[in-house]
Amino acid sequence: MERSVVFAGFGGQGLLFTGQVLARAAIRDGLEVFWIPSYGPEMRGGTASCTVIVGDEPIGSPVVDEFDAAVVMNLPSLRKFAPLVAPGGLVIVNSSLLGDLGCGRSDVDEMRLPCTELAAQGGDDKLVSVVALGALVAHLGWVTRESIDSALREMAGRKRPEVVDADLGAFAAGLQAGAVGQAA
Amino acid sequence: METGRRARVLMKGNEAIAEAAIQAGCDAYFGYPITPQAELLEWMARRMPELGRVFVQAESELGAINMALGAAATGARVMVSSSSPGISLMAEAMSYMAGSGTPVVLVNVMRAGPGLGGIGPSQSDYFQATKGHGHGDYRVPVLAPDSIGEAMDLMATAFELAERYRTPVMLVADGILGQAMEPVELRFRTPERQAFDWALTGAAGRPARIIKSIDLDPEVLERRNLALQHKYREIARHETRWEGWRLGDAEFAIVAYGTAARVARSAIARARDNGMKVGLFRPITLWPFPERELARMSRQLHGILTVELSSGQMIEDVRLAVEGRCPVAFHGRMGGLVPTPDEVLGALKALRGRVERTRAASGHSPAAHDRGTPSTNGAGLDAGARPGGRG
Structure with missing residues (x-):
C-alpha cells in the first residue's frame, strides 16, 4: 500500500531536507519510497514543498490524487494543501506561525504543533520541520524512530555535525508531542 | 530490512544519470545549464575533474554539442545533456553526427514547450526525439526509462548502442525523473571498449581517416544513405525494447x-x-x-x-x-x-x-x-x- 505526505511551507524551513530524512528512513526500513520537490525559481522566503510517497511495492505514480498527510508550515501551504488531504488523513499545522488558524475540516485529524517552541526545546528553534516529522512518525508510524535517528545522523552529520544533537532533539520533541496529540 | 537485498541509496535522477554515465566510462562531458537538468551538469562539474576527465561548460548549447561532435570523432566516449529548448539548439549537430557516424549520447530532461515554455515535466519532445531534430534521412535510437534505476542501467546501454552502430543516441527523461529521488542500487555497467577503425587518433604510420557528412556526388551520397538505412533496419531488428x-x-x-x-x-x-x-x-x-x-x-x-x-x-x-x-x-x-x-x-x-x-x-x-x-x-x-x- 502507498502512503503519501506533503511537506510545505517557506523555503528555509527545512522542508526538502525533512522529506529526504523520511525517505532515507523508509529505505532503512526496507520500504520503497519516492521523493519529489516542487522545483522552480524559488528562494528563501518563497514557497517550497516536497512530496514523499512510501510503499511496500515499487512506487507507481509520482503524483497523487489525495495526500494521506500534509505538514503545513505557513498560510499559503495551509490553504493549498489542507484541502487535498484524503478524508481520515492527517494535517499537521505549525501553530507557531499560524496561531489559531486551522484547516476547518472535520473529516481529517488536525494536529496543531507550536513547532518553533518545540524545536527550541530540542536545541535549535529553526528545526521546525523536523519537529513536524516527529509528530508525523508518532501519529502514523510509517517508519521506525530508529531509522529517522539514523537518517538524521547521516544527513545532518555530513554537512553540519554540530547540529545533529539539535536535530535529534527536535525530532524527539515532535515525537513526544505527536504521541500526546494521539492520546488526546 | 536489507537482508537478501543489495544496499540501496537515495539518489536524485539527474545525479544518478550523471554518475551512471561516469561509471559507464564517459571520457568527456559538454553542457550548458538549464532547468530541470542542471544537477546533471553540476554533478559532472564536480566529478569529472576529480577523475581527470573532461568537463566543459560551453558558451552555449551549440558550443557544447559541436565540442561533443569533435571529441567523439577521436573515439572518446562522449556525452551532452540539456532540456527541451537546449536540445532544439543542438538539432543541427545531431544531423551531422548521424551523417558522419559519430557516437554521442544525449540526455534530454524534457520540460514543457513550445518555445521557452515552462520548467515543469513534459513529454512533448516525442516528435522531436523520434522523428525530428535535424535535417536529412536519419534516425536516432531513443531510450525512455520510467525510473531512476532504469535510467542508470540505460546510460550504459546508450553508450553501447552509440558505439556499436556509430550513431548519436538519446535518453529522454522528464522534469520529474530528473528532480525526484528514489532508492537505487549502486550497480553500474561499463561497456567494453571497442577498437575503432574510424576514429581520428593521429595518422602517423597509417592511412589518413576522414570523418565527414558531405558528399557532393549524388551516387556516392545515395550509397551512404542506403548504408545508413541498412544500419537503422539492423537497430530496429536487434535493439527494440519494451516491457509488458x-x-x-x-x-x-x-x-x-x-x-x-x-x-x-x-x-x-x-x-x-x-x-x-x-x-x-x-x-x-x-x-x-x-x-x-x-x-x-x-x-x-x-x-x-x-x-x-x-x-x-x-x-x-x-x-x-x-x-x-x-x-x-x-x-x-x-x-x-x-x-x-x-x-x-x-x-x-x-x-x-x-x-x-x-x-x-x-x-x-x-x-x-x-x-x-x-x-x-x-x-x-x-x-x-x-x-x-x-x-
Missing part, C-alpha cells in the same frame, strides 16, 4: 512511457480493483518503436488508451502499429502538468463505455473476446476520447 505488465488476460491496455507509465501503473491497479482487465504496454525504445509487439498485442485487446504528458504524439506510432484492430484513445496533460491516476482511470472507463456501446450497437456482445477482429469504429472513438485534442 499485467497484459496476460488484458482486454484493455495503456500504452505509456516514462513518468506517464508510472501514473498508468497506479491507474491500472485501481482499474483491476474495479474488475477491469487492463495491462500496461511500455515502450522503452521510442525509436525503434516496438510496433510488431504492439500489433501482436492489439489482436487480443478491445481498446487501447495512450497516456502522455503531451497533446498526443506517441499515439501516432501506436495507431500505425495497431492499424485499426482496436480503438485507440488518448489522455494527456500539457504545460508541465501530470495526469493523476484517477484521471487516467476515468479515461479508461470512458474508453470501455464507448467500446461497449459501439459493440452493442453493432451486435457484438460486450463481453465477447473478439480476438483478431478489427474494429471499424476506431477512428470515431479516438476523437471522442481525446480531451482537448491537438487543436
Whole structure:
C-alpha cells in the first residue's frame, strides 16, 4: 500500500531536507519510497514543498490524487494543501506561525504543533520541520524512530555535525508531542 | 530490512544519470545549464575533474554539442545533456553526427514547450526525439526509462548502442525523473571498449581517416544513405525494447512511457480493483518503436488508451502499429502538468463505455473476446476520447 505526505511551507524551513530524512528512513526500513520537490525559481522566503510517497511495492505514480498527510508550515501551504488531504488523513499545522488558524475540516485529524517552541526545546528553534516529522512518525508510524535517528545522523552529520544533537532533539520533541496529540 | 537485498541509496535522477554515465566510462562531458537538468551538469562539474576527465561548460548549447561532435570523432566516449529548448539548439549537430557516424549520447530532461515554455515535466519532445531534430534521412535510437534505476542501467546501454552502430543516441527523461529521488542500487555497467577503425587518433604510420557528412556526388551520397538505412533496419531488428505488465488476460491496455507509465501503473491497479482487465504496454525504445509487439498485442485487446504528458504524439506510432484492430484513445496533460491516476482511470472507463456501446450497437456482445477482429469504429472513438485534442 502507498502512503503519501506533503511537506510545505517557506523555503528555509527545512522542508526538502525533512522529506529526504523520511525517505532515507523508509529505505532503512526496507520500504520503497519516492521523493519529489516542487522545483522552480524559488528562494528563501518563497514557497517550497516536497512530496514523499512510501510503499511496500515499487512506487507507481509520482503524483497523487489525495495526500494521506500534509505538514503545513505557513498560510499559503495551509490553504493549498489542507484541502487535498484524503478524508481520515492527517494535517499537521505549525501553530507557531499560524496561531489559531486551522484547516476547518472535520473529516481529517488536525494536529496543531507550536513547532518553533518545540524545536527550541530540542536545541535549535529553526528545526521546525523536523519537529513536524516527529509528530508525523508518532501519529502514523510509517517508519521506525530508529531509522529517522539514523537518517538524521547521516544527513545532518555530513554537512553540519554540530547540529545533529539539535536535530535529534527536535525530532524527539515532535515525537513526544505527536504521541500526546494521539492520546488526546 | 536489507537482508537478501543489495544496499540501496537515495539518489536524485539527474545525479544518478550523471554518475551512471561516469561509471559507464564517459571520457568527456559538454553542457550548458538549464532547468530541470542542471544537477546533471553540476554533478559532472564536480566529478569529472576529480577523475581527470573532461568537463566543459560551453558558451552555449551549440558550443557544447559541436565540442561533443569533435571529441567523439577521436573515439572518446562522449556525452551532452540539456532540456527541451537546449536540445532544439543542438538539432543541427545531431544531423551531422548521424551523417558522419559519430557516437554521442544525449540526455534530454524534457520540460514543457513550445518555445521557452515552462520548467515543469513534459513529454512533448516525442516528435522531436523520434522523428525530428535535424535535417536529412536519419534516425536516432531513443531510450525512455520510467525510473531512476532504469535510467542508470540505460546510460550504459546508450553508450553501447552509440558505439556499436556509430550513431548519436538519446535518453529522454522528464522534469520529474530528473528532480525526484528514489532508492537505487549502486550497480553500474561499463561497456567494453571497442577498437575503432574510424576514429581520428593521429595518422602517423597509417592511412589518413576522414570523418565527414558531405558528399557532393549524388551516387556516392545515395550509397551512404542506403548504408545508413541498412544500419537503422539492423537497430530496429536487434535493439527494440519494451516491457509488458499485467497484459496476460488484458482486454484493455495503456500504452505509456516514462513518468506517464508510472501514473498508468497506479491507474491500472485501481482499474483491476474495479474488475477491469487492463495491462500496461511500455515502450522503452521510442525509436525503434516496438510496433510488431504492439500489433501482436492489439489482436487480443478491445481498446487501447495512450497516456502522455503531451497533446498526443506517441499515439501516432501506436495507431500505425495497431492499424485499426482496436480503438485507440488518448489522455494527456500539457504545460508541465501530470495526469493523476484517477484521471487516467476515468479515461479508461470512458474508453470501455464507448467500446461497449459501439459493440452493442453493432451486435457484438460486450463481453465477447473478439480476438483478431478489427474494429471499424476506431477512428470515431479516438476523437471522442481525446480531451482537448491537438487543436
